[in-house]
Amino acid sequence: xxxFFPDSHDYVDPTFxxxxxxxxxxxxxxxxxxxxxxxxxxxxxxxxxxxxxIVDGVSGVKGRYSVAQRQRFFREGIYRFFRLPKxxxxxxxxxxxxxxxxxxxxxxxDEVNEFYSNAGFTYGISLDHIIFDFETAKxxxxxxxxxxxxxxxxxTLEKAEEFLIKNKGLNFGAYGVAHGWNPESxxxxxxxxxxxxxKRIAIGGMIPLKSPEILKVLKCVNDIRxxxxxxxxxxxNRLEHIAEFANYGVTSFDSTSPLMKGLKDDKKNYHTSxxxxxxxxxxxxxxxxxxxxxxxxxxxxxNEAFKLEKACLESLIGFDSxxxxxxxxxxxxxxxxxxxxxxxxxxxxxxxxxxxxxxxxCPCDICTDIGIHVVLKRxxxxxxxxGFHNLYIAYEKLQLELKKINQVK
Amino acid sequence: xxxISLPALKIEQGxxxxxxxxxxxxxxxxxxxxxxxxxxxxxxxVGYQRPEVSNxxxxxxxxxxxxxxxIPNALxxxxxxxxxxxxxxxNKNFGTLVIPIVEDEENKPGLIVxxxxxxAAMREADIDAFQMPVSAFITDDSQEQREQFILxxxxxxLPKGLIYELLPYTETKLASSLQKxxxxxxxxxxxxxxxxxxxxxxxxxxxNPAGVVKDNSILKLIEASLNEGALYxxxxxxxxxxxxxxxxxxxxxxxxxxxxxxxxxxxxKPKESRLMHGxxxxxxxxxxDTIFERYYVDMGQDTxxxxxxxxDLERIKPYCKWTSGFWDFGRVEDLADDVKPKVKFDRQAxxxxxxxxxxxxxxxxxxxxxILARYREEVWN
Ligand SMILES: [Zn+2]
Numbered sequence: 001x002x003x004f005f006p007d008s009h010d011y012v013d014p015t016f017x018x019x020x021x022x023x024x025x026x027x028x029x030x031x032x033x034x035x036x037x038x039x040x041x042x043x044x045x046x047x048x049x050x051x052x053x054i055v056d057g058v059s060g061v062k063g064r065y066s067v068a069q070r071q072r073f074f075r076e077g078i079y080r081f082f083r084l085p086k087x088x089x090x091x092x093x094x095x096x097x098x099x100x101x102x103x104x105x106x107x108x109x110d111e112v113n114e115f116y117s118n119a120g121f122t123y124g125i126s127l128d129h130i131i132f133d134f135e136t137a138k139x140x141x142x143x144x145x146x147x148x149x150x151x152x153x154x155x156t157l158e159k160a161e162e163f164l165i166k167n168k169g170l171n172f173g174a175y176g177v178a179h180g181w182n183p184e185s186x187x188x189x190x191x192x193x194x195x196x197x198x199k200r201i202a203i204g205g206m207i208p209l210k211s212p213e214i215l216k217v218l219k220c221v222n223d224i225r226x227x228x229x230x231x232x233x234x235x236x237n238r239l240e241h242i243a244e245f246a247n248y249g250v251t252s253f254d255s256t257s258p259l260m261k262g263l264k265d266d267k268k269n270y271h272t273s274x275x276x277x278x279x280x281x282x283x284x285x286x287x288x289x290x291x292x293x294x295x296x297x298x299x300x301x302x303n304e305a306f307k308l309e310k311a312c313l314e315s316l317i318g319f320d321s322x323x324x325x326x327x328x329x330x331x332x333x334x335x336x337x338x339x340x341x342x343x344x345x346x347x348x349x350x351x352x353x354x355x356x357x358x359x360x361x362c363p364c365d366i367c368t369d370i371g372i373h374v375v376l377k378r379x380x381x382x383x384x385x386x387g388f389h390n391l392y393i394a395y396e397k398l399q400l401e402l403k404k405i406n407q408v409k
Numbered sequence: 410x411x412x413i414s415l416p417a418l419k420i421e422q423g424x425x426x427x428x429x430x431x432x433x434x435x436x437x438x439x440x441x442x443x444x445x446x447x448x449x450x451x452x453x454x455v456g457y458q459r460p461e462v463s464n465x466x467x468x469x470x471x472x473x474x475x476x477x478x479x480i481p482n483a484l485x486x487x488x489x490x491x492x493x494x495x496x497x498x499x500n501k502n503f504g505t506l507v508i509p510i511v512e513d514e515e516n517k518p519g520l521i522v523x524x525x526x527x528x529a530a531m532r533e534a535d536i537d538a539f540q541m542p543v544s545a546f547i548t549d550d551s552q553e554q555r556e557q558f559i560l561x562x563x564x565x566x567l568p569k570g571l572i573y574e575l576l577p578y579t580e581t582k583l584a585s586s587l588q589k590x591x592x593x594x595x596x597x598x599x600x601x602x603x604x605x606x607x608x609x610x611x612x613x614x615x616x617n618p619a620g621v622v623k624d625n626s627i628l629k630l631i632e633a634s635l636n637e638g639a640l641y642x643x644x645x646x647x648x649x650x651x652x653x654x655x656x657x658x659x660x661x662x663x664x665x666x667x668x669x670x671x672x673x674x675x676x677x678k679p680k681e682s683r684l685m686h687g688x689x690x691x692x693x694x695x696x697x698d699t700i701f702e703r704y705y706v707d708m709g710q711d712t713x714x715x716x717x718x719x720x721d722l723e724r725i726k727p728y729c730k731w732t733s734g735f736w737d738f739g740r741v742e743d744l745a746d747d748v749k750p751k752v753k754f755d756r757q758a759x760x761x762x763x764x765x766x767x768x769x770x771x772x773x774x775x776x777x778x779x780i781l782a783r784y785r786e787e788v789w790n
Binding site for chain 2: 025026027028029031032057066067068069071072074075076114118285286287292295296298302306
């Protein structure tokens, strides 16, 4: 079971100074930065997935890449651009979510082929169009809704056929995409893709589904799966079901979820193998949006906020080195919190993470390197590193699950 | 009450309009003046200053802590009438300004009308004796303070082009956005003034208004290449500068080759030639990086000669419509017979007239993508 990490410019400045909070002023973004596979001494994923929409942008709108970065991406190819050892796999997709609202996919099969083959991907996923609806016992898909589902499935299958024909002579393995609105329609797509000659099939559009629904779909498509057909789950990360996934012919999946939880989740943003913690918020007075508004409107005194922000950081760092007592840290943290978030107090959650000090127990390179900063919720330098740590934990869990499966066999 | 007395010069600008000019230790500013932050007080507007900007303050702080800083422009402070000017016996325009010291932040005798970021930087910086010039006036009228604040803060900023042209001739520490541009600006300056440069006096700057290519187009392509392309190989990561002669060589070799490949389009006004326009410069700038890496990285050559560049440029020449005709952006590559599509093609033809390309990022991208796709097809495959 291979885990792919979908990249969207997830790298950090290795020279970031956590004391002065400064980047190296001559740093060239991306080139001088480090990806997760460069920061950890052992892998935290088996491969990366890069979508055309991220690199190219969507219909005239700029992508995440600058024009110059994009051109270098094509010149160097994906392995050199990402400084990715050849032992890693790479997968390209179209980024169907970014154009899901359009009537038709915004790329042509030729453009997609050109993208995969110029960039030198290991695998490329055919051009698809997302289906949003899913049928439940209570909610039938019918009428116009069904019509639209069928139309999108049709487009996806047509593009898959064209994609496979034109894949001849190109150097990457082709994945067809199966979309559906219930287990049977997913199975239908899989049958047709197998008939076209696909041995690799990506199953899409399941991100919003609950785990039992996903398993129902997988059970159904597994029934008609040819023995040598391999499934990839797009955007799915439910590690507790890995064994079942494997039984249903799933050989790979991708997900940004561990990283995104580190960046965005309000409560469970620092993961460990046994427990999920809340990172400690120390918003930047002049960079945090909420804070900026409060200051600009005169609702809070900027000087006071600056003083508290600084005091929070200093006492947290002091706490990590054993010089400041937990109670003192908590009292200054709550005083600052009153300023930016007077309604809700997170003192218990903060107490919990300060009591357990999970970063001290984590052997990963990030936690070893930056200590308590990994649990501070404060700007990309810390938040993205915390996301990377979560990737490490997720990959460790996956390896453990896989070991269990092998022992049963 | 404690007071601080400072020698001051009184400047009368009109009847009842007196300015006071003096110097004060940077660290002492906060003891005589506070900042009147804009806010509403029971629906009434009080104060006028925007919040401090840390980035800006840090820039100034770094500068203040650098080797030999100088800040010639004075802070502007509005004092209330508790501040008195005592003229000297000999000349009524020289004297002493007597300023009461008040601990309470709300009731300081002075309010900073201009220079709050500088004042904050001095508060934070590790400096002791730095003297700061101050211009002050005395009024109890908050409206007058607000007016002065608007007046000093609505002056027109310097034109960017002039700043860029002055940049290479500075050495001191500058704001990092300018600091980053100094080295690219120096390369541009060399390109524009070296006699053997293909761009000799062709780049339009404040002192060379007759130039045909906009300075900004060239700066952007130099920066892109320094970060992502050919010039990066000669860059010194520690200082942000690099081997400038090697860089100029690459640029001269390439753009000489461009001028020879497209003689009909070179050295024309952008109106007559899209090559000398932002679109052409950007697209061909990226092509330079691509061709350079083919010879330098893939084939391991030490240098890429003008002839190397020219032979590759010739291959894309047929697709280029700098001065007339239509760019065929919808062009579909002919596939080999065995992979010819059985399924119908869905890409539409898209022809763009040569002079319809605009200097907007959408058009720049379109042209860049097109030229590089043709190049990869013709030369890589
Ligand atoms: Zn860790």
